[in-house]
Amino acid sequence: MQTLHETSALAPSACSRHAGQCSTCALRQYCVPQGLSNTDTDKLQSVIVNARAIRRGETLFRVGDTFDALYAIRSGSIKTVVTSANGRDQVMGLHLGGDALGLEGFDDGTHACRAVALEDSSVCVIPLSTFERACRETIAIHRRLLQLLSREVVRKSTQTMILGTLRADERVAALLLDISSRLTCRGYAGNEFNLRFTRDDMGSFLGITLETVSRTLSRFQAKGLLQADGKLIHILDFDGLRAV
Amino acid sequence: MQTLHETSALAPSACSRHAGQCSTCALRQYCVPQGLSNTDTDKLQSVIVNARAIRRGETLFRVGDTFDALYAIRSGSIKTVVTSANGRDQVMGLHLGGDALGLEGFDDGTHACRAVALEDSSVCVIPLSTFERACRETIAIHRRLLQLLSREVVRKSTQTMILGTLRADERVAALLLDISSRLTCRGYAGNEFNLRFTRDDMGSFLGITLETVSRTLSRFQAKGLLQADGKLIHILDFDGLRAV
DNA sequence: CGTCACCTTGATTCCGCTCAAGTGTGGTGG
DNA sequence: CCACCACACTTGAGCGGAATCAAGGTGACG
Numbered sequence: 001m002q003t004l005h006e007t008s009a010l011a012p013s014a015c016s017r018h019a020g021q022c023s024t025c026a027l028r029q030y031c032v033p034q035g036l037s038n039t040d041t042d043k044l045q046s047v048i049v050n051a052r053a054i055r056r057g058e059t060l061f062r063v064g065d066t067f068d069a070l071y072a073i074r075s076g077s078i079k080t081v082v083t084s085a086n087g088r089d090q091v092m093g094l095h096l097g098g099d100a101l102g103l104e105g106f107d108d109g110t111h112a113c114r115a116v117a118l119e120d121s122s123v124c125v126i127p128l129s130t131f132e133r134a135c136r137e138t139i140a141i142h143r144r145l146l147q148l149l150s151r152e153v154v155r156k157s158t159q160t161m162i163l164g165t166l167r168a169d170e171r172v173a174a175l176l177l178d179i180s181s182r183l184t185c186r187g188y189a190g191n192e193f194n195l196r197f198t199r200d201d202m203g204s205f206l207g208i209t210l211e212t213v214s215r216t217l218s219r220f221q222a223k224g225l226l227q228a229d230g231k232l233i234h235i236l237d238f239d240g241l242r243a244v
Numbered sequence: 245m246q247t248l249h250e251t252s253a254l255a256p257s258a259c260s261r262h263a264g265q266c267s268t269c270a271l272r273q274y275c276v277p278q279g280l281s282n283t284d285t286d287k288l289q290s291v292i293v294n295a296r297a298i299r300r301g302e303t304l305f306r307v308g309d310t311f312d313a314l315y316a317i318r319s320g321s322i323k324t325v326v327t328s329a330n331g332r333d334q335v336m337g338l339h340l341g342g343d344a345l346g347l348e349g350f351d352d353g354t355h356a357c358r359a360v361a362l363e364d365s366s367v368c369v370i371p372l373s374t375f376e377r378a379c380r381e382t383i384a385i386h387r388r389l390l391q392l393l394s395r396e397v398v399r400k401s402t403q404t405m406i407l408g409t410l411r412a413d414e415r416v417a418a419l420l421l422d423i424s425s426r427l428t429c430r431g432y433a434g435n436e437f438n439l440r441f442t443r444d445d446m447g448s449f450l451g452i453t454l455e456t457v458s459r460t461l462s463r464f465q466a467k468g469l470l471q472a473d474g475k476l477i478h479i480l481d482f483d484g485l486r487a488v
Numbered sequence: 489c490g491t492c493a494c495c496t497t498g499a500t501t502c503c504g505c506t507c508a509a510g511t512g513t514g515g516t517g518g
Numbered sequence: 519c520c521a522c523c524a525c526a527c528t529t530g531a532g533c534g535g536a537a538t539c540a541a542g543g544t545g546a547c548g
Contacts, residue, residue: 082405090408092401104401106387106394112401136383143350149393150350156400157336157348157356161326163407164334164451168504199527207408212504214528230512230527412536443495453537458496474495474545 053122054078060101060115060123067105069125073097076121077196080113091205093155094118094197096182100148118196163207171206172216173241176226180235192234297366298322304345304359304367311349313369317341320365321440324357335449337399338362338441340426344392362440407451415450416460417485420470424479436478 051074054060060071060078073095080093080101092113095101101123104112135142162174184190195202199210206213217228225241227234235241295318298304304315304322317339324337324345336357339345345367348356379386406418428434439446443454450457461472469485471478479485 082401084405084409086409088409090405092404104394104397106390107398108391112398135386136380139380142379142386146350146389146393147352149390149397150348153348153393153396153400154351154356156397156404157326160336160400160403160407161328161334163404164448165328165330165332198525204408209505210527211506211529215504218528442493454495455497455538456536459536462496 051122051124053120054117055120056117058117060117061111062114063111065111067102067109067111067128069127070103070131071101071115072124072126073099073101074122074124077118078115078121078123079118079197079201080115082113089204091197091201093159094179094205096186098186103149103152106149118201168206168208168212169216169219170244171208172202172213172220173244175202175206176233176235177238177241180238190235191238192232195231195233197231295366295368297364298361300361300363300365302361304361305355306358307355309355311346311353311355311372313371314347314375315345315359316368316370317343317345318366318368321362322359322365322367323362323441323445324359326357333448335441335445337403338423338449340430342430347393347396350393362445411488412450412452412456413460413463414488415452416446416457416464417488419446419450420477420479421482421485424482434479435482436476439475439477441475 052060054076063082075097077097078095078099078101079091080095082090082092084090095115101115102111131145135145158178162171166174179193179195180190183193197205199213203210203213217226220226220241221228223240225235225237227236296304298320307326319341321341322339322343322345323335324339326334326336328334339359345359346355375389379389402422406415410418423437423439424434427437441449443457447454447457461470464470464485465472467484469479469481471480
């Protein structure tokens with residue numbers, strides 16, 4: 001509903017369900033655009049030096065860390081957080097398997113947010129130097145990077161829209177529908193999922209309090225729009241949710 | 245105060261005050277990073293095919309327009325706007341002389357927002373095809389583009405922070421301080437400026453109503469923080485404004 | 489001179505915040 | 519194994535900040 005675009009360049013792929021079997025699958029999923037040849041893909045794979053596992057609650061990078069690598073989520077989910085001057089945390093984004101991470105670092109060579117794993121996760125680490133070489137050698141990879149950065153801008157615009165114009169219940173609905181559509185793109189069920197955000201995370205992300213999130217979910221449940229058992233969300237009435 | 249970074253890669257330049265004398269000055273200002281040689285700069289200039297004038301209220305590009313050129317503001321100021329599904333407008337950004345525009349188009353090849361001139365303005369038009377060639381030939385230009393895109397992401401994060409965590413008066417203060425610091429970067433006076441936003445624009449941008457903006461400015465004036473005569477803003481007490 | 493766009497200020501309403509109490513639930517250690 | 523605790527979630531009561539509705543003022547412009 002609030003999505004500016006149906007941005008699903010991610011080809012649905014069984015890969016994401018068997019991450020252990022394919023170390024480069026996130027990149028394959030994410031960075032391979034239409035029209036990228038097999039040899040190009042091979043080049044891309046060659047730049048991935050290693051994969052890294054992070055456990056729930058652990059931090060992948062912090063504000064001010066030198067930006068020396070890009071990340072692609074292989075499995076799990078990661079939130080990005082910024083702490084404001086007055087000390088309040090703001091959840092900036094929810095990143096699922098296949099998403100890129102850390103692109104804001106190009107600005108000044110340091111990361112501008114903190115990335116924290118919401119569950120035990122695994123990420124591909126792509127050193128910046130090798131990636132830059134790949135960009136220069138392969139124009140399709142270069143274009144893909146621009147696309148990813150641009151998509152990040154559009155995503156953030158959607159977020160601004162949500163925070164700027166919607167009421168609390170509309171925000172919650174927008175978040176659930178967004179997550180649902182992103183999971184669908186990845187080949188997962190879009191109507192039933194395990195939300196890794198706490199109520200507090202959701203509230204911060206949506207610019208409302210955790211109590212309001214909880215109340216809103218209860219109201220949605222009472223209206224028969226969804227079934228919420230803690231973090232397990234089962235959407236029953238998509239149209240109803242879209243209608244606020 | 246709410247700025248995540250002191251993002252002032254724009255070298256203060258007399259150029260911006262004499263825009264008419266230097267057709268490529270916006271690009272010179274904006275796209276020339278440290279370490280870009282003169283020959284590289286010449287290459288950059290060669291890709292600018294023309295400059296375009298747009299009058300107050302006119303539109304530079306619309307949502308859905310094919311993304312075939314980048315823009316750099318030579319003089320004037322431009323707002324970007326998105327209309328949501330329910331028909332409400334959300335002002336997404338305020339772009340001043342020297343700023344790049346239209347970078348969100350890389351995502352899917354079309355513009356994701358509408359760009360409207362807030363006053364009679366002039367922009368450099370850089371055709372995408374020639375710019376892509378320049379990126380390939382000159383790595384510094386390529387890096388600069390990534391930096392601009394990344395900066396856009398960081399800027400939007402700041403906006404999300406403002407909309408997500410601040411109260412109305414804090415938002416207004418944050419906007420004024422942001423504009424002030426950006427003008428200072430460009431070599432203009434930061435304490436007195438003509439705000440091209442209407443109260444409605446400000447409200448939309450900050451996620452509050454125009455009445456609240458007006459009341460807040462009146463209150464700030466009563467407290468001696470600033471002098472507001474319509475669009476003309478004179479900041480008297482920066483520290484007071486920073487302290488909310 | 490009337491129209492229109494923009495701004496200011498007041499009165500009232502209401503949505504969401506704050507404070508508070510109570511309910512699971514998973515993890516830890518005695 | 520169970521007592522305990524920390525943490526996340528739910529729900530209620532009351533308050534307050536900002537929205538809404540409304541009226542009036544100002545300046546630009548045909």
